[in-house]
Amino acid sequence: xxxxxxxxxxxxxxxxxxxxxxxxxxxxxxxxxxxxxxxxxxxxxxxxxxxxxxxxxxxxxxxxxxxxxxxxxxxxxxxxxxxxxxxxxxxxxxxxxxxxxxxxxxxxxxxxxxxxxxxxxxxxxxxxxxxxxxxxxxxxxxxxxxxxxxxxxxxxxxxxxxxxxxxxxxxxxxxxxxxxxxxxxxxxxxxxxxxxxxxxxxxxxxxxxxxxxxxxxxxxxxxxxxxxxxxxxxxxxxxxxxxxxxxxxxxxxxxxxxxxxxxxxxxxxxxxxxxxxxxxxxxxxxx
Amino acid sequence: xxxxxxxxxxxxxxxxxxxxxxxxxxxxxxxxxxxxxxxxxxxxxxxxxxxxxxxxxxxxxxxxxxxxxxxxxxxxxxxxxxxxxxxxxxxxxxxxxxxxxxxxxxxxxxxxxxxxxxxxxxxxxxxxxxxxxxxxxxxxxxxxxxxxxxxxxxxxxxxxxxxxxxxxxxxxxxxxxxxxxxxxxxxxxxxxxxxxxxxxxxxxxxxxxxxxxxxxxxxxxxxxxxxxxxxxxxxxxxxxxxxxxxxxxxxxxxxxxxxxxxxxxxxxxxxxxxxxxxxxxxxxxxxxxxxxxxxxxx
Numbered sequence: 279x280x281x282x283x284x285x286x287x288x289x290x291x292x293x294x295x296x297x298x299x300x301x302x303x304x305x306x307x308x309x310x311x312x313x314x315x316x317x318x319x320x321x322x323x324x325x326x327x328x329x330x331x332x333x334x335x336x337x338x339x340x341x342x343x344x345x346x347x348x349x350x351x352x353x354x355x356x357x358x359x360x361x362x363x364x365x366x367x368x369x370x371x372x373x374x375x376x377x378x379x380x381x382x383x384x385x386x387x388x389x390x391x392x393x394x395x396x397x398x399x400x401x402x403x404x405x406x407x408x409x410x411x412x413x414x415x416x417x418x419x420x421x422x423x424x425x426x427x428x429x430x431x432x433x434x435x436x437x438x439x440x441x442x443x444x445x446x447x448x449x450x451x452x453x454x455x456x457x458x459x460x461x462x463x464x465x466x467x468x469x470x471x472x473x474x475x476x477x478x479x480x481x482x483x484x485x486x487x488x489x490x491x492x493x494x495x496x497x498x499x500x501x502x503x504x505x506x507x508x509x510x511x512x513x514x515x516x517x518x519x520x521x522x523x524x525x526x527x528x529x530x531x532x533x534x535x536x537x538x539x540x541x542x543x544x545x546x547x548x549x550x551x552x553x554x555x556x557x558x559x560x561x562x563x564x565x
Numbered sequence: 566x567x568x569x570x571x572x573x574x575x576x577x578x579x580x581x582x583x584x585x586x587x588x589x590x591x592x593x594x595x596x597x598x599x600x601x602x603x604x605x606x607x608x609x610x611x612x613x614x615x616x617x618x619x620x621x622x623x624x625x626x627x628x629x630x631x632x633x634x635x636x637x638x639x640x641x642x643x644x645x646x647x648x649x650x651x652x653x654x655x656x657x658x659x660x661x662x663x664x665x666x667x668x669x670x671x672x673x674x675x676x677x678x679x680x681x682x683x684x685x686x687x688x689x690x691x692x693x694x695x696x697x698x699x700x701x702x703x704x705x706x707x708x709x710x711x712x713x714x715x716x717x718x719x720x721x722x723x724x725x726x727x728x729x730x731x732x733x734x735x736x737x738x739x740x741x742x743x744x745x746x747x748x749x750x751x752x753x754x755x756x757x758x759x760x761x762x763x764x765x766x767x768x769x770x771x772x773x774x775x776x777x778x779x780x781x782x783x784x785x786x787x788x789x790x791x792x793x794x795x796x797x798x799x800x801x802x803x804x805x806x807x808x809x810x811x812x813x814x815x816x817x818x819x820x821x822x823x824x825x826x827x828x829x830x831x832x833x834x835x836x837x838x839x840x841x842x843x844x845x846x847x848x849x850x851x852x853x854x855x856x857x858x859x860x861x862x863x
Contacts, residue, residue: 291769292681293685302719303735308704
């Protein structure tokens with residue numbers, strides 16, 4: 279009984295401050311948004327049911343933004359994770375200077391948005407450095423940001439900023455695998471591929487959950503750079519969910535925005551639930 | 566640096582040598598933007614205008630066949646841009662200190678809130694804990710634009726619009742910190758805590774004497790990640806703070822016009838320095854924080 283009381287007291291002291299702030303700044307206003315998504319005007323509007331949802335779900339721009347975002351998350355995130363893992367495995371070998379390489383690969387994470395945009399603009403402008411290079415090699419100038427090549431620019435930008443961080447997290451995971459496992463495997467004659475498939479990858483599974491979550495968050499964050507680089511209405515191949523919501527926000531259409539927010543929240547909720555199940559499965563496998 | 570020329574015998578091994586070449590080229594590609602920004606910040610105004618006519622020249626007629634190439638060595642090394650920006654642009658310094666104050670408050674607040682809440686989620690078992698944590702994760706992964714409106718509404722309702730609290734409070738309670746700390750804390754083995762409990766330690770003693778010391782690398786990596794994130798915030802200050810003088814430095818770079826373009830590199834460099842400093846100082850913890858006391862687990 280006494281134990282139980284201190285447990286409750288501890289729970290209160292440790293959890294309550296965070297829970298209160300989280301409720302106040304995230305959950306309550308989000309529920310408020312839910313109300314907005316069901317009415318036709320922010321102040322004194324009347325209840326219109328799911329009309330706002332029907333509106334955005336039949337809106338071509340919204341669907342395009344959704345498809346582009348999904349495409350980006352499904353393509354850029356796994357590719358970046360894979361490359362990060364590859365670099366981590368290479369740098370995890372005993373080699374001189376691996377610290378220096380590690381620092382260099384993570385460095386892009388630290389460069390402030392405005393500076394990133396400045397440099398990428400110089401690189402990918404129609405009169406930029408890459409086009410200078412292309413013309414000097416006898417190729418035609420490419421309008422990087424106003425053609426479907428914009429997608430390449432966006433994926434490159436994301437990969438450049440995030441490969442290093444993925445690598446660092448994987449490195450942390452690799453360091454935690456007990457060396458004895460590899461030694462035992464070697465005694466039994468396991469080759470590089472075998473060790474990778476049966477020791478390295480299974481042991482990285484729990485940390486991969488972390489990498490996936492962080493990568494998805496970061497893939498949404500790359501919008502800021504893309505927005506500053508290509509403006510509010512970029513080429514349609516890089517018109518993402520965030521462009522849509524940003525533009526709706528600027529035009530003060532809170533009903534549409536709230537409905538869009540709930541659609542995005544719903545999709546992410548399902549995705550994260552699936553990830554969660556996957557993580558639980560793996561972490562119980564290790565215990 | 567552990568790099569010693571004496572030990573360059575790897576050149577004999579061809580395969581390893583190739584890996585080195587590849588890694589060197591790749592890392593040069595990764596850090597070249599930082600180098601370009603720093604080098605360009607030492608150029609004179611005229612040289613920058615000449616180098617990047619598309620951005621810097623106010624004339625509307627531009628030669629379309631002219632390309633901007635990056636220059637790695639300035640014609641003439643000068644501190645002119647730094648002098649100008651630090652001595653003549655009052656807004657710049659003011660905004661710099663705004664940023665420092667805002668970020669210090671956010672980071673201190675978040676470290677306290679995140680480590681305590683993560684402890685509750687990870688080590689004090691209670692009904693519904695997993696479900697609540699799941700909601701934290703969903704909220705954490707929402708694109709910024711989704712939480713923007715809710716944040717805006719609450720800031721407005723609380724009457725803290727146009728104050729620093731509008732930027733600081735939502736950031737302190739951002740669920741990311743809790744998530745990060747809990748992920749680390751999951752690796753602290755149960756046995757550690759059970760042993761302490763047998764010795765009669767309560768939840769508070771366990772937190773302060775066992776969890777917190779182990780959490781050091783995790784806190785360091787939280788500080789790095791949050792520093793980078795909030796040092797860069799642009800949208801919130803533009804929405805929540807009306808007075809330009811009260812805004813953080815991140816908004817300065819976005820208001821540099823064509824006329825002042827020559828400041829851009831020097832301003833970027835100064836802006837980048839605190840982030841780089843924190844990063845180099847604590848970078849080792851990014852790896853270590855995740856590795857977290859592998860020795861204890863066995």
